[in-house]
Amino acid sequence: MIGGALARPCISYPDLFPPGTIWERFPYLLPNLFSACAVACGVITGFLFFEETHSEKKHRRDPGVELGKRLLLWMSSNNCQITARKAEKQALLDEEQLPAYRSTENSPHLSTSSGPEPRESLDLDATSDAMSEVIEVGKPRVFTKPVILNIISYGILAL
Amino acid sequence: MSIFPYIYYMVEDFNITDDKTKISVYAGMVTSAFTLAEFSTGVLWGRLSDRIGRKPVLLTGLAGTALSVLIFGFAPNLTVALIARALGGLLNGYVRCPPYGTVKIDRRPSNIGVLQTTVAELVTVKEHQRKSQCLEFLELSHPR
Numbered sequence: 001m002i003g004g005a006l007a008r009p010c011i012s013y014p015d016l017f018p019p020g021t022i023w024e025r026f027p028y029l030l031p032n033l034f035s036a037c038a039v040a041c042g043v044i045t046g047f048l049f050f051e052e053t054h055s056e057k058k059h060r061r062d063p064g065v066e067l068g069k070r071l072l073l074w075m076s077s078n079n080c081q082i083t084a085r086k087a088e089k090q091a092l093l094d095e096e097q098l099p100a101y102r103s104t105e106n107s108p109h110l111s112t113s114s115g116p117e118p119r120e121s122l123d124l125d126a127t128s129d130a131m132s133e134v135i136e137v138g139k140p141r142v143f144t145k146p147v148i149l150n151i152i153s154y155g156i157l158a159l
Numbered sequence: 160m161s162i163f164p165y166i167y168y169m170v171e172d173f174n175i176t177d178d179k180t181k182i183s184v185y186a187g188m189v190t191s192a193f194t195l196a197e198f199s200t201g202v203l204w205g206r207l208s209d210r211i212g213r214k215p216v217l218l219t220g221l222a223g224t225a226l227s228v229l230i231f232g233f234a235p236n237l238t239v240a241l242i243a244r245a246l247g248g249l250l251n252g253y254v255r256c257p258p259y260g261t262v263k264i265d266r267r268p269s270n271i272g273v274l275q276t277t278v279a280e281l282v283t284v285k286e287h288q289r290k291s292q293c294l295e296f297l298e299l300s301h302p303r
Contacts, residue, residue, distance in 0.1 A: 004164030028169050031162075032232030039225040043218055052214045060212070 006031040162231070166190060173237050185237060192241050196248030204252040216253050223250030 008027040009017040017023040023030065048068030052060065162169075166186045175185060208216040227247030234240040 001164075003161055007165035008168070026233055027172070028165055028234075029232040031165070032228045036225040036229045036232075039221055039228070043221045043225065046214070046218050046221065050214055050217070052212050062214070064214075 002034065003031040006034060162190070169240070170237065173240075175237055189237070189240055189244055192244040193248035193251075196245040197252050198248075200249050201252030208253065220250050220253040223247075 005012070007030065009030050010019045010021075010024045010027065017030075047064040048071065049065065051065055052062060166189060167182060170182050170185045170189065173185075176182065204216055204220070224247055227243050227250060230246070231240055231243035234243055
């Protein structure tokens with residue numbers, strides 16, 4: 001829909017796109033330009049914040065993600081400087097005693113169990129009950145925020 | 160964004176032929192160039208993403224798609240438009256073609272694209288993998 005709405009803008013919107021400009025020479029440029037800008041935004045976002053998921057390549061140094069983190073830090077420091085200072089002052093002014101670090105105890109006591117005991121759930125009824133429980137709990141929680149956002153984005157893409 | 164609404168008029172403006180019936184043939188050629196290129200080269204993207212990682216493949220694919228779409232907008236004749244669409248299809252293969260070491264969902268190797276593999280690699284909790292399958296719509300996130 002957006003492709004059709006933005007094509008030939010000199011004919012469709014002569015006030016916004018006067019004839020004699022580049023929009024008349026390339027009448028199908030506008031929808032493609034819009035598309036390219038949207039994809040370019042995706043590229044920038046992906047470069048800055050997308051983390052590698054490949055199991056072996058995950059631990060490679062990623063300059064894009066580092067830049068993204070630095071950017072976020074810079075932005076949050078601009079916004080939260082005042083609130084951070086207030087919180088600091090409040091903590092200093094409070095007379096509460098922080099819990100003292102006790103070093104009188106030796107090593108922490110470990111539990112005496114030897115590890116997870118093997119559970120033999122051969123009972124089919126029990127497993128099917130457990131599965132139906134999972135499914136029942138899962139049903140109302142399908143429409144979480146990421147899913148709704150994706151549905152909205154595809155609605156926009158359909159245009 | 161799809162090109163279907165205006166592709167007929169675009170081919171008409173190229174003034175290739177006086178016969179109006181032939182315009183649809185050329186419009187069909189332009190439209191299918193994309194999918195043909197995607198089909199021809201797509202398998203390589205999955206294999207490549209196994210070697211160099213998901214992020215470089217996804218980002219170059221996206222950047223290349225943006226470039227090809229821009230070239231398509233500036234196309235003065237049919238040849239350039241065809242080349243631009245073919246290029247777009249070539250660089251769009253990451254969406255569909257599976258990496259070699261595909262993630263197993265529900266213990267079956269799935270023939271899913273790099274994008275879905277990324278999602279599946281992100282989602283590690285078994286219960287949430289069913290929800291992640293709803294995100295199969297991610298393969299639509301590119302202009303056709």
